[in-house]
Amino acid sequence: MSTMQSSGTIATEALTRRERVVLAELAEDVTLxxxxxxxxxxxxxxxxxxxxxxRxxxxSTRSEAVAWAEAHGIR
Structure with a gap:
């Protein structure tokens, strides 16, 4: 199992509300x-x-983060 899959639930819970918002924003075609x-x-x-x-x-990339967010229902 990859790190993204094995720690998915733990990582989702560890993200702050603001981090979840930022993660969702990364899926949009916008700059920082x-x-x-x-x-x-x-x-x-x-x-x-x-x-x-x-972390x-x-x-380590925006595309990986977006894929992770979609897989974990953050969007």
Whole structure:
């Protein structure tokens, strides 16, 4: 089993509400700057949240994160 599959439930529960929002936003065709504007935070804040999400769900790319989110009903 891959890390994404074996730790899916644990990772979903470990994500904060804001991290789930950011993860859902990653599925849209928008830049980090646009996500930041939508969420009323700085681009650096979004970058930090994205890094945290990637670490918690065990991925390293945006496409992997989007696939993980879809597989776990976050969208």
């Amino acid at each position: 700057e646009e996500i930041a504007t939508r969420l009323f935070v700085t681009r650096n804040t979004v970058k930090s949240q994205v890094r945290s999400v990637y 918690k769900i065990g991925v």
